Amino acid sequence: MDLITRYQEVRRRTEKICSYLQTEDYVVQPVVDVSPPKWHIGHVTWFFETFILKPYFMGYEEFNPDYNFVFNSYYETVGNRVIRTDRGNLSRPTVIEIYSYRKYVDEAMANFLHDGISDDVKELMVLGFNHEEQHQELLMTDIKYILGHNPLFPAYNAEYAAPHFADPASDSFIKMDEGIYEIGFTGDGFCFDNELNRHKVYLNAYEMSPKLVTNAEYLEFINSGGYHDFRHWHAEGWDWVKNNKVGAPLYWHNIDGGWHHYTYHGLEPLHLKAPVTHISYFEAYAYASWKGLRLPTEFEWEAAATRFNWGQRWEWTESSYLPYPGFAKAPGAIGEYNGKFMVNQKVLRGASEVTPPGHSRITYRNFFQTNLRWQFTGIRLAK
Template identity: 30%
Template sequence: MTEQLREHVARQLERSRARSTQLTDAVDEHDLVRQHSKLMSPLVWDLAHIGNQEELWLVRDVGGREPVRQDIDEYYDAFKFSRSKRPELPLLGPKETRQYVGDVRGKVFDVLEKVPLEGRRLVENAFAFGMIVQHEQQHDETMLATHQLRVGDPVLQAPPPPAGNAVLTTEVLVPAGSFEMGTSTEPWALDNERPAHPVHVKAFHIDTAPVTNAEYAEFIAAGGYDREEFWSAEGWMHRLHSKLRAPRFWQREGSGWARTVFGVTEALVPNEPVVHVCFFEAEAYAKWAGKRLPTEAEWEKAARHDPATGRSRRYPWGDEDPTPQHANLGQRHLRPAPVGAYPAGVSPLGVHQLIGDVWEWTASDFHGYPGFEVFPYPEYSKVFFGSDYKVLRGGSFGTDEAAVRSTFRNWDYPIRRQIFAGFRCARDAF
């Protein structure tokens, strides 16, 4: 069993690195080192940071080996320098970075082959390796977002997602009752997903699918960006200050809308989930529609609760890992799939596309669960707890299957729009 686990870890590490390589080899050295947006790091920083985290946790901590490049630790510490300041640092160049991450990975495979995967919580079930796999995939999604912000000729290609299918109902009723939220058993779950705990949720309705481009365009046409009554006080101030008029990357084209997708400007696809909206935009749309955003607990109950058995599933479709038939994940397609494209991924209650396509804003602030315990370091989750951050759920087309579960929690500032975020609405059951 241990050897099978080692082989699984090796495959996951190789998959992650192949994606990192694709994202960084797609551009020339100038694009690797330049900052495409103040919101993002240079791509070369992300790649070296991936290697540095891998060195810190797997080479030095788990493996007990000598440092590879201790002299660069401070430059790749995500908390020491903000993204806007990173281009000013003495960063490794592209060639040095590739050599560094390659050297680290060679040592990691040696550690993986020799270290006992028992006797210490950090290595039980290869947790530290899984944490690093997820970390790399999370940065790969960040680098994908940088590619979306990049100006220039298109460099990424992928086939289109499957066609959509008719969804028979616009919303479903989620009955009142308790369900098990979070997990205490998922081997690579991160600390903010733990522990499993019962949560009682009142009956509510939730949209069968994420809000689409066509639906969001109706909000714009109805004057949604000009009507203060739909916005929270904070949201309205942000709308005015940032001059928001439409989702990011949208532009007028005649009487309709176009959207720029990784360097290609095209007519809006009406039945694709809207993407690149901030929390405040999602909140305003929901109020305009006579609804609201779901809480995090409501979202998870809709995604996991099986009313026939009363248990919480790993995923909406069951306990098996995602396949291309279940969800739009892993940069397989460079856009959200149209509504109804994944009937195999529907939840027991009939909710579509809860995993993949777009991260979904929820109404909840980011906090630890009852019984939360920091593991293995507070900077992963705990330092972000509070009302500054809103929780997003479900992953996007740019999220890898290793870095998303029905218990997985993402969080960001409510003003952020460069992330692959959309939303669905909910309402109370009367």
């Protein structure tokens, strides 16, 4: 696919996601980790403008210099920015103005790409596509949070096609041999800097579950008092449970004794066969501990991933998010993409039902703080 077509497809996909929203849904930020949808659609546009059009497209005129302040996410190199907690306090620019901004940048990109570009810029373009795809996933989870925390529990889109969750052929754990494995990206395609360098690790013999933990299984943990027994929890996790009065995954509601959960279709009775989701690392760890098992490391996951199906849930691993041997940050603002977050976060592997098709891969590393639950996170057990 040529770059201009790919560009248009990525951009259209973002707009399709937002097409089900009311104007008001674009504006709010109910918690700091959830950005307003209008911020997302401005920010991904700002990314192309800032890193491609402004440095490489001779004669390009910035749409509005104040937008740099509004739509910069965390790039210190690029200047000051609205503090993150304030994103939901901005009524302007309006949604219509941001769509004008998108159109303006899209037209400039079309003109820019028309004449052919250097390999360096091609690399930035592909980074921009992947960046926008990451925000597509965030849009889906942020929208779920915004609507799922509204007392009216509105549906996002009645036609949303939830994935079919097929059972694997067998429940037997997959056995993996002790030895040296190669970890990290290799090949010609795109990868993020945090997937490099490919390197060897030594793994003890281990076993992986072929399937994700289901809501029915997780309910057993709840019903057996899992949230009230400190022995399953990290000390910090136990504090988190007590301070936040946590007793179930995010979006679960016990109504008159029956469990429901908020989905893109609104509030529904709990889907027992679906893989459990919207749990923190603390909960994933506690569940595994309660089962007498454990979470896999990201290396165990990657080494075994060709032998099971993945892609329904982001899977918490036991691994902290750290640089691979030989990891080097790119110079300039792009170097802020991943490296500066490599502390106090856990790696997740796989992909989820809202990850854009083709976006993830077996070496892909997602990462979040241990208390966060608004992504479609899940549990695969190891031993």
